[in-house]
Every structure is written in C-alpha cells, then in structure tokens.
Amino acid sequence: MTQSSPPRASGSEAVPAGTETSVPAFAAPASEPAHASEPADAAPPAAAALPSPPAADPRARADRRDDTRAFLTFLALRILAGLGVVLVAVSLGFFLLRLVPGADSVQTLIGANGRALTNEQIAAVRADLGLDHSLIVQYGIYLGKLVTGDLGTSYLQRQPVSLILGPQILSTLQLAGTALGFAWILATVSTLLTAGRRRLIETPGRVVEIIAASLPQFWLGLMLLLVFAIGWHWFPVSGGTGFSGIVLPALTLAIPLAGLIGQLTRESFTEALDQPFVLSARARGLSDLSVRFRHALRHALIPALAFSGQSIGWLLGGTLVVEEIFARPGIGRVIFAAVNSRDLPLVLGVVIVVAVGYVLVSIIVDILYRIIDPRIGVNGA
C-alpha cells in the first residue's frame, strides 16, 4: 500500500473489479452503433438504471421494477457477505490476540505495578474479566454480547469499549474523510488539466503523480510540518481545533493517495478521450474543457472509485502514523496503545470498527458505481 501496494483489481465476484478487469467496459462504446450524435450517447443505456421520469410504456415500467428487485437482492447479498467478513475478522482477531505472550496473565493486564498479588486476588480478577472460562466459552460470550451491541469493557481503562471508541471514531472519520476529499480534488484537477495533452504538459503531471505515490506518510507529515508550521507558521504544529488543525494531517494522507488515484484516473481518462463519443462531442463544437469535464471525466472516475473503496484499510493504517505525528486524537492512537498494553477488548473493538467501515464503504461504492456507469449491470460488470 502505498504504503501498502495499491489495492488492485480483485477477482472476487461482487466487488466490482478495479483497473484491469474494468478496462473492457470502457472499450464498449467503441462497438456501439454510430448514433453518437447526441450527448446522451456518452453512456448508452443510461435510462436503464438512472432515475428517469416515469415512462408511459408499461414494458419499460416492468423492466424498471425488475431492476429494482434485482438491485435489492444484490444489496441483501452484499450485506450478508459483509456480515460474514466482519464475523471472520472478529474471530481471527480474537484467536490471534490470544497468541500474544501474557495475553491472559492478570499481571500484564491490570499492570499491578510490581506488587505481588495473592492467588485469591488473581482468581477474583480473572473471574471479573471472564478469563476463568475456556477459550471457546469466552468466544461464545463475546459474540453473544456483540450481537446486542456490547463491545465489552476495556481491561485497562475499565470503561465500555464503545464509550472509549465513540469520540475517537469521529475524529478519525473526520481526518480520513477530509483526506479522501483532498485526494479526489488533487487527482481530478491533475487529470483534467494534464491527461491526454502534449507531452510537455502531460509528463510533469505523470511524474508528480508517481512521486506522490511513493512518499512515506511519516516523512511527508514531518516535512509539511517543517515547512508550513515551523517555517511559515501557517498552521499549528500540533493539536489545533477546527479546519486549520486538520489541513496538514489530511494533506499528509491525501497526497500519496492522490498520486495513486491520479494514476488510475489518468489511464482511463486517456482511454475515454479516444472514444468515438468524444470525437463526436468535439465535432459538435464543445470546448475542450467541457469535453473533458462533461464526457471523459465520468469514465475516469470508476476505477478511482473502486480504488477509494479498497483503500479504506490503507487510509485507516495511515491515520495511525499521522495521528502520532500531529498528536491528534483518534482510533490510530487507540490501536497503538491497546496493542501495546494487550487490552484485548479494545483491540477487538477497533478491529470491528475497521471491518464494519470497510464493508459499509465497499457497499456504498458498489451503489455509486451503478449511478455513475449504468452499463454496469446488477451482476457486476
């Protein structure tokens, strides 16, 4: 990715394929019959899935009803599969964390400050934390509580995990959301301005993108701090409330991400510019910018969208580093502290939050897909 190698095209069925596999979809209009004289032809069977004014034709209405039903079935299946993913993630996390040395030793857990505990005290604490049951029973109890929305109690802070995580999630979401927004803006602007142009203009765009994608977040964060906070005093060095406090951390996450997204958008954007519908749009006298903005951009967004969905794990991993550098509260710092102190319920809580977040985002991305490119059927491209 970036860090982590960019999540690429997956072969898995429902998850819409990313870069490679989606390319044929863009080539499709080339084989469309040559009625490319109307703007709507940019995306041929647009009416099929986009909300359109009620048609008088009863057959069309029936078609749309079928579409709706198929879409709901698809959605239900995705949600079920998503629940499966969350369950497996929780189980993996639960058993993996038991391998941590001292994971169930009371001394490590409550940090007895070196005082020796009597056997009775240890037994009491173990019973209190539910550690006196066998592993399978503990697992069962945990899942049972989880169904009712109870994430358990932190070993160390003696507070419900949901209470600890709640405010942190908000802060991290804010950071990740702003970063994603910045990344999209940067990538779109770079693509719109430089993709498919003369080499003199395009090459710098490409070079900047590939460099951006290789930047380590922790270093980029420090350098941004150095220039904009220490050097020029534009932004606070750490903390800082409101928008000015979030700019540098979000940029730290956004710049490498924009590099990755930009490479994807550029590729499909350039392909889209070669399509007949672009030629026809130009023939109708549309300005270059409006051809790019109104016709080609739509095609360029799909792989970028898929990537954004898949990059959510990467983004959350990045928040850990960024929150550390900029001393921002958030899930990243909680994970770090929780893993270090073997606070099992807290770590599992974070795992659940991450898994649920990933599943939700990928479902939203699937839906957005169908809005942007109606050619993608309910069964995938």
Added chain:
Amino acid sequence: MTQTQYSLSSVRQDLRPRRVRLWGIPFGVALALAFALFLLVAAVAPQIVAWGDPFATDPAAAFSAPGAAHIFGTDHAGRDIYTRIVFGAQQSLLIGVAATAIGVGGGLILGLGSALAPRAVDLVVGRLIEVLFVFPTVLIALILISILGSGIGPLIVAVGLGTVADSARLIRAQALKVKHGEFVAASRALGRSSTAVLLQTIAPNVIRPIFVIATLGVGQAILWASSLSFLGLGAAPPSPEWGTMLADGRNYLQVAWWISLFPGLFITLSALSLTIIGRFLQQRTEGR
C-alpha cells in the same frame, strides 16, 4: 486551449515527439536503475561509496548543517548522516527483500490455491483473502510484533505477513484471468490432461508477472518497514535503519531539519525507483 484532434490515438501517437531514450530505455527508468545500482553497491560494499564510520560520534561537530565536511550534515551525536544512510541501505534492502519473499510466497499459495482449486475452496479462500485485506497492514504488523517482540526479524515477518493479502489478491486475479484465457481452452481442446494444462500452460503465465509484483513489493515493503521502525517497533537506535534515523531526527525537527530530510528522501527514492523499474518490467512483459 482548443486542440483539434482529427483522429484516434494511433495517429496522435505518431505525431508526438520521440521520447528521450538511452539505449532504448526511457530516461526516467535509466535514472531509477542508476539509483537502484547505487543502493545495491551501498548494501553489498558500503565502503565503496562512503568512507567514514556510521557509528563514530563527534560531539564537537553535532548538528552541523549540510556542507563541505558533511554533505548531509550531522545528527545530535555528530555522526555523519550520509555515511549512516549508506550503511543503512543494507538493512533496508534486506528487510524489503525478505519481507517481500514472505509476502509473495504466502500470496502465491493463497492466490493460486484459491484461483485454481475447485469452486468451493475458492469461495472460502477468496473470502479469507478479502478479510485479511480488510485488516490495515499496520494493524496486522502491530499484532504480530506484539506476539513476536520487536527487532529486525519480527519486523520482516510482520511486514511480510501484512502484505500477503495484497499479493494474494493480485496473483489470484492474474490466475483467474489466465485460467479463463482462450489459450487455456485451446490447450484443453487439444486433448492435454488437466495436469499438463496446469503445469505447461497456466503456471508459466501466472508466474511471469510475479517478478513485477515482487519488484513493486520490495519498494512497498521498505516503506512499511521504515514506518514501523519510525513508530519504534523495528530496529533500535543507534542502528542506521532509515526509519529509526527519521524517528530520531523528529526530536530535532526545529533545530536540524536535515536529520529528518535525508533518510526520508532515501526511503522515497528507493520506493520510487523500484516502482518505476517494476512498471517498466510490467510494460515489457505485457508487451504494451
């Protein structure tokens, strides 16, 4: 700017000025190769490119700014940053290559196993890959490091296992693409046994792109390993590991920017040059 375009890409391609090339290699790729070569030399025989001792302290010269005596400056103990970076290359490359070997190896088993096995297995393993992918690499690495303890060995294992899901996804996608390729159907139609098809037709086509995945992977692994070291989970100071140096420099960001700048620059350049070389290999093997 309105630019009239008369025709499709082929014509545009012809009209474009020629790329700057050295012996048939694009300029950028040549630069990347040169940097990779420098890294390799630094890793194998650091004395060739840096003459000092990476651990020699010189309190009188502490915090010297980059200049003639120390081109990248010195740190709080007066150690020469350039020498330390050169001597750190070995560790960074070693971690990158070893972690990638684990990551790609695991990815190969999971990805091939899932793509070529019967549907039921694919369903299970495919899901498993997705679940692994959901976990942020940092989280996997953190948990593994807390199981194994910190240090170079655990760092390699953690980064390797943390990136298994990435390569497994790529390899699975590639294997599925090959499996459903026309030439595989043709090979079957010629009456070859399924083992022969698997070994002679499918395997070579799946394995070739793995070099590309591995090259790109080493760059990524270097990034991951240095960020974990930066968080204090990898090599301990005074090791010249780049992430560790950066973490150290962070404390002096306000007084001595060069301690943080240069190690990070080398991490970036390593990842960048490996990415460029990997992409170049990719284009060559795909014949684009």
